[in-house]
Amino acid sequence: MMSPKHLYIGGGEATRSKIQLPTNVKIIPSITGLLGGIALWRD
Structure with a gap:
């Protein structure tokens, strides 16, 4: 069972979503994950 405090959804199809999302769910651009x-590999 998983219960995250924040959920980040990315990708081309996510930006087309028209549904109302809870306040702890954010749609982010694909470039953010990249x-x-x-940044993780730089250290």
């Missing part, structure tokens, strides 16, 4: 992965 930049996060790069």
Whole structure:
């Protein structure tokens, strides 16, 4: 069982979503995940 405090949804189809999301769910651009992965490898 999983109960995250925040949920981030990304990808091309996520931006087309027209449903009302809870306040702890955010739609983010795909580039955000890529930049996060790069930041992890820099250290």
